[in-house]
Amino acid sequence: MVLLGALHFPDPPENPSSVDDALLQQVAQGDQDAFKQLYQLTDRSVYSFILSIVKNPQDAEEVMQETYMKVWTSASAYQAQGKPLAWIFTIARNLCYMKFRELKRQADIGFDDLDGAEQGEVCPQIEQAADKLVLKAALELLKEEERQIVLLKNSSGLKHREIAQALKLPLATVLSKYNRAMKKLEQYLREE
Amino acid sequence: MEQNDEKLSMTRQDIEQHLQSALAAATPNVWPKLDLSVPQDKPESIPGVLRLEKRFRHWGAVAACICLIAAGGIYHYEYLQVVSVVGIDVNPSLRLSLNRREKVLKAEALNLDGETVLEKELKGKNLESALGQVVDSLVEKGYLREGLKEQAVLVSVSGKNEKKAEAVKAAAAANVEDAISQNQVSAVVYDQTIQVTKELEELAETYQVSVGKAGFIEQLVQENETLNQDARASYERMMSQSMEVIAQEINANAYAVNAKVNVIQVEPADEKSAALTQKDESSKEDSGKSPSLTENVRNEAEGTKKEEGKNNSTPETRQPETESYSDKEKLPADKEKGTDKEDEKEPEKEGAEKEDTQENTRDKDAGDDQVNKGTSNGQIKDSGKTDKQENGQMPEEEEFPVTEKDEQESLETKDLSKETGEATSSTVGAETESQEQEEKEDSGNKDSLEGEEEDFFVKYGQSVKDELWLGAKDSTDSAQELSEGDGPEDENTIAKIPENEPFLEKELEDDTSIEDRPEEDNSLEKEAESETFAENAAEGEAFVENRPEDSKTTAKIPEDKDVKEEITQSEDDIKRIPEHENTEGEASEDSDMVEKQPEGSVMAEEPPEDNDMAEELPEDNAVAEGQPEDSDTEKEKSEDEDAARKEPAGDDAVKEEFGEGRAEETLKLPADETVTAKEPVPGESAEGESGHQIIRVKVEKKVWKEPEEPVYASQLLGFSQSRLLCKGPGVFDFIIADPGTKDKEGKGPEDNQETLESDEAFVSEEDDEVLFPDTEENEETEDAVEEWEAEMGEWLHIGPGYHQ
Numbered sequence: 001m002v003l004l005g006a007l008h009f010p011d012p013p014e015n016p017s018s019v020d021d022a023l024l025q026q027v028a029q030g031d032q033d034a035f036k037q038l039y040q041l042t043d044r045s046v047y048s049f050i051l052s053i054v055k056n057p058q059d060a061e062e063v064m065q066e067t068y069m070k071v072w073t074s075a076s077a078y079q080a081q082g083k084p085l086a087w088i089f090t091i092a093r094n095l096c097y098m099k100f101r102e103l104k105r106q107a108d109i110g111f112d113d114l115d116g117a118e119q120g121e122v123c124p125q126i127e128q129a130a131d132k133l134v135l136k137a138a139l140e141l142l143k144e145e146e147r148q149i150v151l152l153k154n155s156s157g158l159k160h161r162e163i164a165q166a167l168k169l170p171l172a173t174v175l176s177k178y179n180r181a182m183k184k185l186e187q188y189l190r191e192e
Numbered sequence: 193m194e195q196n197d198e199k200l201s202m203t204r205q206d207i208e209q210h211l212q213s214a215l216a217a218a219t220p221n222v223w224p225k226l227d228l229s230v231p232q233d234k235p236e237s238i239p240g241v242l243r244l245e246k247r248f249r250h251w252g253a254v255a256a257c258i259c260l261i262a263a264g265g266i267y268h269y270e271y272l273q274v275v276s277v278v279g280i281d282v283n284p285s286l287r288l289s290l291n292r293r294e295k296v297l298k299a300e301a302l303n304l305d306g307e308t309v310l311e312k313e314l315k316g317k318n319l320e321s322a323l324g325q326v327v328d329s330l331v332e333k334g335y336l337r338e339g340l341k342e343q344a345v346l347v348s349v350s351g352k353n354e355k356k357a358e359a360v361k362a363a364a365a366a367n368v369e370d371a372i373s374q375n376q377v378s379a380v381v382y383d384q385t386i387q388v389t390k391e392l393e394e395l396a397e398t399y400q401v402s403v404g405k406a407g408f409i410e411q412l413v414q415e416n417e418t419l420n421q422d423a424r425a426s427y428e429r430m431m432s433q434s435m436e437v438i439a440q441e442i443n444a445n446a447y448a449v450n451a452k453v454n455v456i457q458v459e460p461a462d463e464k465s466a467a468l469t470q471k472d473e474s475s476k477e478d479s480g481k482s483p484s485l486t487e488n489v490r491n492e493a494e495g496t497k498k499e500e501g502k503n504n505s506t507p508e509t510r511q512p513e514t515e516s517y518s519d520k521e522k523l524p525a526d527k528e529k530g531t532d533k534e535d536e537k538e539p540e541k542e543g544a545e546k547e548d549t550q551e552n553t554r555d556k557d558a559g560d561d562q563v564n565k566g567t568s569n570g571q572i573k574d575s576g577k578t579d580k581q582e583n584g585q586m587p588e589e590e591e592f593p594v595t596e597k598d599e600q601e602s603l604e605t606k607d608l609s610k611e612t613g614e615a616t617s618s619t620v621g622a623e624t625e626s627q628e629q630e631e632k633e634d635s636g637n638k639d640s641l642e643g644e645e646e647d648f649f650v651k652y653g654q655s656v657k658d659e660l661w662l663g664a665k666d667s668t669d670s671a672q673e674l675s676e677g678d679g680p681e682d683e684n685t686i687a688k689i690p691e692n693e694p695f696l697e698k699e700l701e702d703d704t705s706i707e708d709r710p711e712e713d714n715s716l717e718k719e720a721e722s723e724t725f726a727e728n729a730a731e732g733e734a735f736v737e738n739r740p741e742d743s744k745t746t747a748k749i750p751e752d753k754d755v756k757e758e759i760t761q762s763e764d765d766i767k768r769i770p771e772h773e774n775t776e777g778e779a780s781e782d783s784d785m786v787e788k789q790p791e792g793s794v795m796a797e798e799p800p801e802d803n804d805m806a807e808e809l810p811e812d813n814a815v816a817e818g819q820p821e822d823s824d825t826e827k828e829k830s831e832d833e834d835a836a837r838k839e840p841a842g843d844d845a846v847k848e849e850f851g852e853g854r855a856e857e858t859l860k861l862p863a864d865e866t867v868t869a870k871e872p873v874p875g876e877s878a879e880g881e882s883g884h885q886i887i888r889v890k891v892e893k894k895v896w897k898e899p900e901e902p903v904y905a906s907q908l909l910g911f912s913q914s915r916l917l918c919k920g921p922g923v924f925d926f927i928i929a930d931p932g933t934k935d936k937e938g939k940g941p942e943d944n945q946e947t948l949e950s951d952e953a954f955v956s957e958e959d960d961e962v963l964f965p966d967t968e969e970n971e972e973t974e975d976a977v978e979e980w981e982a983e984m985g986e987w988l989h990i991g992p993g994y995h996q
Contacts, residue, residue, distance in 0.1 A: 032228050039223050047219040061220045068226050073233050131214035134207055154211040155219075182204050189202045 021080035028075035035072055042088060048155035049089050052147035053096040055139045063099050067092040085166045137188050146181035149174050276351035276360045279404035280326060282335045283434035284309045287402065294319045294360060302402045308333055320367045327371035336377045343379035344439030348404025350388045357385045369458045376460035380439050384408060384453040399431035411450040418445065
């Protein structure tokens with residue numbers, strides 16, 4: 001259990017909500033340490049958000065890389081509004097959409113095909129089958145907003161209020177959708 | 193099975209844990225893949241800067257526009273806005289528009305003369321240089337001449353800002369005065385500031401004169417009752433006159449000039465000093481002859497001053513010449529005041545005064561005549577001078593007799609003319625007389641001019657000489673021109689005129705007095721004399737001299753008178769004149785003559801018109817009376833008298849003209865009626881039956897706005913300037929009568945004799961023959977008269993045309 005606990009929380013996840021405008025301003029001034037701190041605080045949340053959209057761990061990784069590069073180069077363009085995470089998610093969403101356009105151009109392959117192709121490969125780095133099963137179920141069963149809320153909630157320990165702020169959704173919506181999504185997963189996994 | 197168990201066992205919390213572990217394991221470490229070497233964008237700061245710059249650019253453009261507009265406004269305010277307008281009137285009228293820096297923005301000519309003056313570009317020049325250039329041009333073009341002291345320049349300044357206008361006026365007046373003095377010209381400068389009103393503009397527009405002149409005349413008329421009695425007539429008369437003539441009239445009638453108008457007498461400093469020195473030298477050099485002359489001159493000057501002081505209430509600054517004019521004019525005014533009867537009662541005194549005035553006029557006109565008759569002229573000149581200076585100094589009686597003789601002569605000549613034809617003949621006779629007079633004058637001038645001129649010059653000074661000289665030149669020029677255009681008659685007249693000039697020169701050379709004077713002075717004097725003669729003739733002042741000449745010729749006149757009497761009786765006008773002459777023939781009848789003259793339209797007009805003229809006429813009559821006696825003894829003199837008569841006739845015409853122009857003042861008789869009654873023929877002579885003829889020459893002339901033109905015409909005709917000065921546009925008639933014939937009969941037979949004697953000495957029989965060959969014989973005279981008439985007519989016609 002201790003090991004599991006250590007595995008689960010190898011890096012006691014710092015709450016991404018600790019990211020504030022001051023840190024982004026330091027990044028904007030070229031402070032790489034600040035940028036690394038920003039990365040460590042937000043990488044799981046960002047990846048979860050991207051993965052909830054793209055549903056493909058490979059593409060999610062590319063988009064994640066592009067997103068942080070964009071944050072690094074455009075940090076100075078951030079207008080301090082107290083929502084740095086929302087700003088980063090906006091960048092990530094835009095890059096995801098751009099990724100979809102690229103995929104549509106490059107191949108006639110449909111999303112469904114990709115999904116099927118990816119299924120076996122999903123999260124190869126995930127060693128436990130239960131984790132893979134649950135993650136796959138979440139990505140396949142849940143709708144986009146539900147995925148975002150569930151993944152964000154379980155990725156970095158964000159509170160519902162913080163998720164609502166980052167996704168620019170009402171708190172009640174986040175709560176209701178999270179509960180509904182969790183019921184779906186519970187029902188699916190019981191059937192399985 | 194395990195999975196199912198797991199699945200079944202999975203609770204919400206298990207699901208969350210699996211998801212958390214799965215996401216944690218799935219999250220890739222992208223950090224090493226991030227290339228932080230990529231430069232960060234700094235878009236925010238840059239666009240902000242750009243926005244600020246753009247804003248500044250807009251504001252800069254706006255500021256630049258405002259600056260440009262402000263600068264343009266200031267430039268316009270300082271340099272392009274017309275702040276004050278300077279008007280200059282001599283006869284040429286100019287208008288200079290000045291900006292705030294007193295630089296000329298626009299120079300306009302308001303009449304044709306002005307255009308000739310404005311040949312050079314004045315735009316952009318400052319006030320001083322512009323006015324200097326204008327004055328230089330005025331002198332260059334002859335509108336201002338050396339030696340003439342009665343010239344006048346009106347400088348009027350108008351502007352919205354009164355202070356500014358006053359300042360500009362002061363500067364302009366000072367500049368004009370400096371320029372005039374530097375050009376060695378003397379003139380009266382009237383400077384005024386005027387407020388341009390619509391009424392004034394309308395007045396100026398109706399009479400086609402500058403606003404400044406219109407304002408000046410308007411004020412003049414409003415402030416003088418004599419002018420204001422018939423304001424319209426005054427306007428019509430004065431608006432067309434040059435400033436020179438107006439100034440003369442102001443001085444003569446002692447008109448009150450508006451207090452706002454500064455009257456400044458400008459005289460050439462150099463000339464003054466030079467003239468004084470020359471005079472001194474000449475007086476020293478001249479042994480016994482010249483000193484007396486110089487003394488006379490001084491006396492005259494003193495007398496003029498005294499007279500001015502007495503008579504003139506006119507403005508402070510008056511030139512000596514103007515003074516003489518004023519005296520003459522004043523005399524007429526006095527005459528006007530005094531009734532004709534008074535004149536009759538006191539013929540000697542009044543006559544003397546009149547004669548003096550007449551003599552003065554004659555002297556000027558007659559400068560030529562004087563030349564003809566040395567002794568008589570000298571006497572006349574003396575008398576004229578003395579009259580001007582002091583009535584008491586010179587024996588008025590002597591002057592009168594001379595004038596009387598002249599009158600008689602003129603009457604005689606007129607009689608001759610009458611012989612030729614009745615009415616027309618009378619006119620013709622007048623013309624012939626005038627011609628004869630001119631001839632006689634010329635001839636006589638040769639002989640007598642020298643002495644007379646010298647005396648005259650001495651008396652009047654160089655200025656008068658200069659004037660005479662100028663006048664003579666003008667007359668000669670005009671005469672030549674006329675002669676070219678006209679037939680043989682014209683040639684005669686022309687010949688006469690040129691003769692006068694040579695006479696003058698000869699006289700100057702010959703005259704011991706002249707010799708005594710420094711050479712320069714002599715030449716100047718000669719010129720001045722000729723000029724003065726012409727001017728006098730033009731002005732009507734010169735008649736005095738002419739009369740003396742006439743007096744010389746009086747012997748011939750009596751004969752002519754008889755013939756004339758016969759002829760003239762037929763015509764009413766002629767009859768009137770002859771009646772006068774007849775009365776004149778009677779010594780006591782002089783007064784009658786005067787009375788009769790008023791009765792006769794022409795005669796009546798004459799006395800009232802110009803007192804001087806009227807006086808002159810009676811004097812001439814007296815001379816005529818005296819002349820008949822003398823005439824027998826002296827035929828030569830009679831020839832001179834004829835010439836004198838011609839001149840007096842010119843005087844009469846002048847009087848008539850004046851009467852028309854100044855109908856209010858002097859003329860009681862309807863001048864127009866007389867004129868209209870007479871034939872429109874250019875030259876007609878209605879002469880008295882007796883020796884005292886009034887030669888009336890009616891000339892159809894177009895209006896001359898320029899003073900010089902009338903002068904020319906007058907000189908040609910033997911008239912004075914004043915007579916010929918144009919009244920208004922269109923054809924106008926003027927009558928030339930021989931004042932001498934009309935003048936007093938009884939005054940001075942003795943004086944006449946004296947004058948005759950002097951005349952005799954100067955006049956030669958040859959001259960008489962040459963000048964008046966026809967007069968001796970009636971038939972011949974008739975033919976001559978006809979020729980004269982034709983000539984005169986041509987002349988008259990030509991004159992206006994030429995002037996045009």
